[in-house]
Amino acid sequence: MTLIASLNLAKESDAIRLIEAIGEDDDLGYPSAATTEQADQSWTVDVYFEDAPDEVALARVVAQALGPDAGAFTVAELPDEDWVAKSLEGLKPVRAGRFLVHGSHDRDRIQPGDIAIEIEAGEAFGTGHHGTTAGCLEEIDRLGKIHDYKSILDLGTGTGVLAIAIAKAWEKPVLATDIDPIATRVTAENAALNGVGDKIEAATAEGFGNPVMAARAPFDLVVANILAGPLIALAPEIVQHLAPQATVVLSGLLVAQGPGVTAAYEAEGMKLVRQGEQEGWLTLTLER
Ligand SMILES: C[S@@+](CC[C@H](N)C(=O)[O-])C[C@H]1O[C@@H](n2cnc3c(N)ncnc32)[C@H](O)[C@@H]1O
Known part of the structure; x- marks a missing residue:
């Protein structure tokens, strides 16, 4: 049996904040979740559970993330199907730079170049x-x-999307790590699907807690799309594993968290050279 908890919100930024909070809450058991824009431009957050969810914990997470007046999830039963994949089937491909990230149902949308x-x-x-x-x-x-980077780490690889982008665009080997063994399995599968299985080594590690990190260091490029808290905590270790000339790309932080994350890396001798904003989220580029 699959249960779906849904909550409609006026703002996309609230939907994103809520989905992040759900993903970090121990009591909810890290369920799958998705945001969908509705025809009236509101945003629905859907969270999928295999067993009845802890509705007290759900209400607490909503109140902590968005305040006491944000509304409440309604929970309904769904017939058995892969609802996470199904809910995402309708997602359109995403363009970013020369990259087109797409599902198998959108292979015909790939353009030359x-x-x-x-x-x-x-x-x-x-x-x-x-x-x-x-x-x-x-x-x-x-x-x-x-x-022309030679030694590259994608820390917090998730689906492996950034590692695959690097391996495909630059034909370079990438070490792709994640705290979550499911993510590293999915990354290895996605790397093979995208024809770069021989370039991507996927390893499970919390931060630098795997010998493969020391074996592959020093890195001249680290990309880490995690969250502000872990990025700040990891600053000393990331910088310790860098080559003398190196670039670090950080994301997963809200605009207001930019100064705190930047300060943590400046304290380790890095210099902020660029920052970009997308939908309220910052991407920082630092060099040394
Ligand atoms: C926001 S996702 C980013 C996924 C992908 N890199 C992207 O850009 O879409 C963050 C990933 O970092 C992983 N993560 C969180 N804390 C971590 C840590 N301390 N060490 C390694 N991975 C971590 C999570 O499991 C998750 O897969």
Whole structure:
């Protein structure tokens, strides 16, 4: 039995904030969730549960993320189907720089000159629809035109979308790591699907807690689309694993969190050289 908890919100930024909060809440058991724009330009957050959800925890997460007046989830039963994948089937392909991130149902939308990345939405984060992923893809496309990186780490790889973008665009090997073993499995599958299985090594690690990190360091490019808190906590270790001349691309932070994250990396000797905003999310580029 699959249950769907739905809440309609006026603003996309609230829907994004809520989905992030749901993804971080231990009591909810890290359920799959999706946001969908409605015809009236409101946004629905759908959360999928295999068993009856903890409705007290759901209400608490809504109130903490959006305040006491944000409304309440309604829970309904769905017939058995892969509802996460189904809800995402309708997603349109996303363009970011030269990259086109698309599902298998949109292969015919690939144009000459596109660097196509096929990602089946479902078990891990990173379909290109989130402003953080799109911001990183645009920055990767830009950086590839002015740098020739040799040792590359995608920290918090999710579906592997950024690692696949790098491997396809630059024909370079990438180490792709994630704290979540499902994400690293999905990354290996997606890398093979996209013809770059030989270029991407997927490894499970919290931060740098896997010997493969030391073995593959020093890195001259690190991309990390995580969240502001972990990015700040990881600043010393990320910088310790860098080559003398290196670039770090950070995303997963809201505009208001930019100064705090930048300060953590400046304290480690990095310099902010660029920042871009997509849908309220920042992508920072730092160098040393
Ligand atoms: C926002 S998703 C980004 C996915 C993909 N890189 C993208 O840009 O769409 C963040 C990913 O970081 C992973 N993550 C969170 N904290 C981490 C940590 N301390 N070490 C490694 N991975 C982490 C999560 O499991 C999740 O898959």
